[in-house]
Amino acid sequence: MESYPLIYFVKPEGTISDWEYFWHQIPYGAPGILTFFVGVFLSYFAFQKFRKAEVDTKFFHLNLTISFISFGSVGLVLTTRAWIQDVNTLVFWNDLLYFLVAPLAPTAFYLAYHMTGKQSKLLLYYSYLCWVASLVLYFGVLIGKGFETTVFEFTFGKYPRGSSFVRPWGILAPLGYFLLILPSFIKHYQYIRKHYHLTLFHGVNLLFLLTTMNAPSILGFKVYPGGFFLFIPMLLVAYGVFRSDFFDVNELLFQKNGMFYFLFALLSFVLIFISFGVSFGLSPDAYESAKWYPWGIPPVISVFGAVFLSIIVAGANPSARINQLCAFALILTGFYVIQSVPLKLNISYVVQLRISQMTFVAFAFAPSIMVRLVFEAIGQKSPSWIQGIDFLCVSAAVLAPSPYLFVGYFDYPWSRVHHGGPAELLVGMNGAIALVLVLITFLRNKGYINFASKWIIGSFLLSAILLLAALLPSHGIPIYPIADFQFIPAFLLGYAVLRHGALSLEGRTIQLSQRLANLGLITMGIAAILYFPLIREQYGVGESAFHLTMIVLPLVLFNYLVVYIMSRPLAEELDISYFLLDLEKQKADEEREKALIAQDKAEEAMEESEKLLLNILPYKVAQELKQKGSVTPSRIENVTVLFTDFKGFTKVAEGMDEQSLIEELDACFTQFDEIILRNNLEKLKTIGDSYMCAGGLPVENRTSAIDACLAALEVQSFMNQLKEIKTALNLPFWELRLGIHTGPVVAGVVGRFKFAYDIWGDTVNTASRMESGGETGKINVSKETYELVKYFFVTEYRGKIHGKNKGELDMYFVHRLRPRYSQDPDGKAPNQYFREVYSRISHGANIRWKSEV
16 A cells, blocks of 8 residues: 655745735634624624513613624624734724724623613713723724724734724723622622523623733733634523523524524525635636546535535425424535545645635534434434533534644645544544444334434434544545545435425425526526636636536525525515415405305204204214204224223312312313314213213224323323422322223213213223222223223233222223334324324224234
8 A cells, every 4th residue: 555645734934925824814713703603693683682672671682782793893803813914904904893893891881780680880880981982982993093003913813002092992891890890790699690591690701701811912912812702602691691581592593593594694605705715716727636537526516415405404494403403414514525625626735724624613513413413303302422422522613723633634646635633533533422322322212213214314324434434544544535425425314304204395485486596596507608618718628617616506506595595484474475365265255154144044043053962962973863853872892981080189179169179170171171172082971070081982983092092191291280380389289090991882862951972881880990990190991992002002011900890800001102103202292103003093904013012
């Protein structure tokens, strides 16, 4: 095997161009860009709350909005100091951006004043003083005396000195924090802890501390400014406010599609950056090496294939968690392969290195997102060990821009390959750990995982194996990095999500947005064909096609993203409008029907009497009674009877007045009525605190036992929730016994003036014994019922229990649905697979079960 030497990266000495300077300085300024994006993102949602807030909190949310913009702008200012080499240009941008930074101090002091319950008036007065200092700063900037051209030069950037107009503002903020905010927070800590989430308290303090850490570099000391990382406390502040009285975090990220829009705003930026970077930054010399063909084709397909699939998946249903996680996973896969494309071209290694570092900041989170996607797909909660994966992801992301990610490169025949450092090994180790843990989870639960979920897990495993194989060439083993073929697991994942049912494209306007997106694809394709001859003069045929692909394809995807995804909210609103119009039309039709009915009083009276009759009797029985004037008793061979009874009812009732007792009992029985109606059962009667219903009548069916057990699980879940509420309020509560038995009954109508549909037979007595022989909080069923439901539910054999006047009876507890049939961890709600099997049984199919376990 041929050996290839390791080539180390060395920064050139002396004067370099502004373009080279930018690429060398990228790691220092990148955190500031992230801080700016986070600030804009959070200010948007703060402004939405400001528009809807009450009068007494409106000013607070306005200050919060301005504060997020200002702290985000600090990151942008520091980025200019890291990336801009020319001093005059640097001073211009610092003067301009400080118009956004200046409100930082006064708004932050007002937030602190609000957090202390408006008890510390000094904070309010100090915020006014900071506004005065901000106005002085504005005046200095407007007359051209904001920042001086005298700069302190460090490896992490150039820092201009502030003039006498700026310094008062810079002194007041840190001074006020240590002299006013910190003592006030200590004094009113109990109030803050009572009214706000603690992350808000810690976030505000960390904001001031990191902002204060900018002072050493401004004064000429070589200390990396903490302001680059203001996005961390901003997220803490946002989370604390959301948890306290702002937004529910789940609502922000999923119901309001916040994470969806943030993700695709970032993706839009990357696509535009790629297109313009190739257009203006890639010369014909980049194709002098033969490495771009054919080695550059697989990563290009992988990048744009993954991005395209992410747009399709996320745009179909942005509020669905599995869609968002799948889109995240696909985009992170694309981010990884992006860095492989420049390595195939003849461009400066520092450009290749910086692109790889930037992509690894995002890709470091791939194990965390993929593990969450796997557990979402199999319908399980994320395990506790995922926090360890998250910690390793964050650590790797922090180290990605540092020299510890790559420490040189190997020049292989197919491309350059970075030599991995400790940070890359950390990413690989994290991926390997996630791979092993997911594999163990799959092996333990493979019997309960559906086909589509297995495909999702398979795509994750294949992707992880390809990525881990990429560690070999990065450590000197000359093997082509097969991770460039990530489009294979990406397409498998897209197929799996389609099979999982995550895509549901409905609505007339949503379909219209799809057609507009496709029209955009065709338009750009035509433009690319027309542009091809122009670049053909500079490049060869293959180079021209590759170059044009790298320019046009990002724009095509950007067009698809904007038209298909960003137009979706408008499409949904239009579809709602269509729905409301249809609803109004339906209401108008109903009004006309009512007018016609009103013309015939006799017919109306007949319909009312029929409605009353149907409230008392089942439909078939009511029809027979109307036609014949009587109902013939009938024997039904397969009926499931369900009894409930409250334990300790008499004792609890003694401490309640009559009105409260009736209301409490009525509330419980009303809920029971709704549950049995949903589960195809008929209510028969209530006797005191006992409730009786049955399934499989008046028309016999094959699912009455299953229906009764599903209803029983819902009833017990309702009683458990009621018990928790009563316990929390220190109120007495009722506990429920529940019994079920299946067998033959005789059914008929008794009474002449007050009709009642009832059943008789030994089955009724046995069902009553199941209830009296059961335990509170559990569902007790007979052997006959057990034989009919054992393949669907988790059961427990109790042995032979004595039943009054019945002797020894086999009894079983029904605990929950089996995991393969349940869509929730508690086994209360059936999933789609259960409904398919249930439908087949109800239509007469005979199911051959593999085993009873």
